[in-house]
Amino acid sequence: MSVHKLENADRTSVPDAAETLGFRPLYRQVKAIFVRRLVDGVWSPGTALPSEAQLASEIGVSQGTVRKALDELAAENLLVRRQGRGTFVAEHDERRILFQFFKLVHDDGERRFPDSLVLGVETGMANAAERAALDLDAGASVIRIRRLRAFETIPIILETLSLPQRVFPGLETAPIPNNLYSLFAARYGVTIAHARERLKAIALSADEAGLLGVAQGTPALRIDRVALSLDGSPVELRVSLCLTEEAHYLSDLR
Missing domain, CATH: 3.40.1410.10 (Chorismate lyase-like)
Structure with missing residues (x-):
C-alpha cells in the first residue's frame, strides 16, 4: 500500500473524512490510517506489522505518535503486542x-x-x-x-x-x-x-x-x-x- 506523508494522505481514505485533520490529535489521524488498512485487508488477521520506526518514516510522523496509535488499537483488541516479536493484527481465536x-x-x-x-x-x-x-x-x-x-x-x-x-x-x-x-x-x-x-x-x-x-x-x-x-x-x-x-x-x- 502506498501511503505517503500524512499531510499528503487522501482524506477520503480514512474515517471521519469530513472532519478537518487539524482538529484531531495527530495520533488519531495515524490511527485512522491504520484502521483503513485493516478494513481494506491490507493488514489481515495474524499479519505482523512493520516496525514502529518504519511506519513513522512512511507516514511522516514521530515514532511516539505511531506507538500511541498502535497502543490504542491494541487496547481495543484489534492488534496484539507480543514481547520481543512485534505487533500483529488480532485474530478471532x-x-x-x-x-x-x-x-x-x-x-x-x-x-x-x-x-x-x-x-x-x-x-x-x-x-x-x-x-x-x-x-x-x-x-x-x-x-x-x-x-x-x-x-x-x-x-x-x-x-x-x-x-x-x-x-x-x-x-x-x-x-x-x-x-x-x-x-x-x-x-x-x-x-x-x-x-x-x-x-x-x-x-x-x-x-x-x-x-x-x-x-x-x-x-x-x-x-x-x-x-x-x-x-x-x-x-x-x-x-x-x-x-x-x-x-x-x-x-x-x-
Missing part, C-alpha cells in the same frame, strides 16, 4: 472471543467456550427488527442461524443469528463452525471490532424451553447483540436466551 465477546460464565468462575449444535439455517427477507438492527433496506435478504450452545453437554444458550446475505454470500450452504467470527474474518474479510448488547429478563416460551430442556416459563436472560465491523457497519444481530441457574453474565468495567 477462541481465547479472544471468550474474553472480549462471550460474557456468560459458569458459576464456578471458570471461563469456557461453549460447544454448539446448529439446529437450522435458512434465508429470507429481513423483518422489521433485522432491518433496524442491521441497517438494511426493505427487501434485503438475511441468513438466519439457530443453534444450541452447551457447557459440557448441558444446554445453556439458545441463540438466533441474523446476517446480511450480501455480506456473507454462500454462508447458508457452508458448514457452520463454533467460532463464527473467525470464519467471518478468514472467508469474508469481515473483522468484528465491537458489539452493543441489551439485556432483559424473560420467561421462556414452550418451544424455547423444550429446546433447552426446561419447563415452559423458566426465567432466562435475553441478550440482544449487534456486532459491528471495523468500519462501523452492523453485520450481525444475535439474540441469545441464556439459562442462569448455573451461570452468570460477567462484565469487566474499566
Whole structure:
C-alpha cells in the first residue's frame, strides 16, 4: 500500500473524512490510517506489522505518535503486542472471543467456550427488527442461524443469528463452525471490532424451553447483540436466551 506523508494522505481514505485533520490529535489521524488498512485487508488477521520506526518514516510522523496509535488499537483488541516479536493484527481465536465477546460464565468462575449444535439455517427477507438492527433496506435478504450452545453437554444458550446475505454470500450452504467470527474474518474479510448488547429478563416460551430442556416459563436472560465491523457497519444481530441457574453474565468495567 502506498501511503505517503500524512499531510499528503487522501482524506477520503480514512474515517471521519469530513472532519478537518487539524482538529484531531495527530495520533488519531495515524490511527485512522491504520484502521483503513485493516478494513481494506491490507493488514489481515495474524499479519505482523512493520516496525514502529518504519511506519513513522512512511507516514511522516514521530515514532511516539505511531506507538500511541498502535497502543490504542491494541487496547481495543484489534492488534496484539507480543514481547520481543512485534505487533500483529488480532485474530478471532477462541481465547479472544471468550474474553472480549462471550460474557456468560459458569458459576464456578471458570471461563469456557461453549460447544454448539446448529439446529437450522435458512434465508429470507429481513423483518422489521433485522432491518433496524442491521441497517438494511426493505427487501434485503438475511441468513438466519439457530443453534444450541452447551457447557459440557448441558444446554445453556439458545441463540438466533441474523446476517446480511450480501455480506456473507454462500454462508447458508457452508458448514457452520463454533467460532463464527473467525470464519467471518478468514472467508469474508469481515473483522468484528465491537458489539452493543441489551439485556432483559424473560420467561421462556414452550418451544424455547423444550429446546433447552426446561419447563415452559423458566426465567432466562435475553441478550440482544449487534456486532459491528471495523468500519462501523452492523453485520450481525444475535439474540441469545441464556439459562442462569448455573451461570452468570460477567462484565469487566474499566
